[in-house]
Amino acid sequence: MRIYKELINKNTITSGTLNRVSATVDEQNYSFKIIFSGHQDFLIGNREIRLYPDSFILLAPGTKYLSRVDSDEPIKTLSISLTQTFVSDFLESNYMNSNCLTAYKNAEAQLPIQTIYPFKGDMWFNIMNLQTQLHKDQNNEQLVNEYLSHVLINYYRLYHEEVQVKFGNLNFARNSTKKEIFGRLMLAKEYISNNYNQKFKIEDVASASCLSATHLMRTFKLAYGLSAYEYLTLVRLSRAQALLKEGKYSINEIVMLVGFESVSSFISLFKSSFSHTPLKYKKLIHQKTA
Template sequence: MSDIAGAYEKTGYLNKHYKFFHLKDSDSRKFDYHYHDFDKIIYLLNGRADYMIEGKKYLLEPHDFIFVNRNEIHKPIVDFSIPYERMILYIDHSFIEGYAKDDYDLSECFGRTFKEKTNVVRFPAVVTRELYETLRRMEENDKTSGYAGELYGELLFLEFMVQMNRACLENEFAYHHTAKYNKKIIDIIQYINENLSEELSIDDLSENFYMSKYHMMRQFKEETGYSIHQYTLEKRIVTARSMLLNGVPAMVAAMECGFKDYSTFARAFKKKLGSMPSKIKG
């Protein structure tokens, strides 16, 4: 088992189809809000933790699975009186999307989090055990240098994704709907994400959601860790980046994500991501 949590945010990138971690933290530390341009599944082995995802607070129990979709802003809040242990999979969304056929889709387990309006699933023990065993085999394969180890690891990853999607489809009551959240703020988050091409001014949001500007801004910050301006800018940039990776021209991505001109977009993009939009190739 590798204990690399100290470098977790610095290593939050993915340059292959999937990446597996088994982390265990005993020393107290604070996790910041962050997001990734890949999907993530977390299996909580041990610990006391809540998980904040896009304004919702999930009270976790050991053996919960947490689904974090790409670009979702999130962080754990951990009670370090006992060790915080989890297995994590970083997943290239385009890779599992490539396995979408008429009768199955390996990204369905992520898609259902939107349908069910929750990011946490809690399976029966026998189902959880089967999923854990496959993760354990992935970990053992990573530790060894056996014949065709990389290929075997990918096969185990695909086996896990098949098992996970079957589990999600066959256990309709596994979706955990007890998250704590402010419904108004969740509605604002949804509205922002669905209207990135619009101006999204504080005045307009305040009027649309019948909240005073200052109360809305304070509540949003408390629930998400971001100001409304920060959140909107982050979402515009990461959405534009996803569009660029899919071959959308930079000017089109800028306009569809709410930037009034290319120069403003390019400055914001470079400041946040460290490179110009023209360097992103689909």
């Protein structure tokens, strides 16, 4: 089922499924891309961002990209397109003042950093409520625009957590050097996220981000507070969590799908991160949805 809603202010929301489709897009608005199963590729120039259900991206106006889905099973997607006028009005509105986000009212903050952001917390809850409202098929544009404003609020909070704080952790004297290194570290994160279920070396990540292996390891830890290997482990656990929610795979299959080599180490790491063994977590999820 495909749902397309265009509001009076020209914001649009598209919800539906895709499989085996490729399209070249010249983005005109600010566009949030979210998926709920499988993965979707976005090729922006020579840069590939692979989107999974635990993350989202925000594309800026003027971005040209290739969107690609290659899957036997339909991939559930959501696209939220916000006009430049809507975003500008938001940045000048009481939303920013009332939510202590006034620090982001500057030219740089209005231009999104096009990388993967975690799809979690308030952003996840807000999007789920927006989805519910869309499926009710009620013509309440004021409520929908309220949800869209909160999408921006949650984006800027994540922007602060994932960009501004991490950027500030780099201890380079020149701001231009910090920007250059941080941009390369984001490429490293994207490489790990794209290839999490494959075998690769730190040198492969370093090559993809145009850094030496030593420089990558030092600056990655400095910015993100964990090593590249620790980040890889977190990505694998997050993807395993999503597969457990789907309920289609056994624990052994999930271990192979996400790139772990040992079932016992996977179970131990999963329990340490989520307070339950994978099997217990799977049972709890399906008890809630039954």
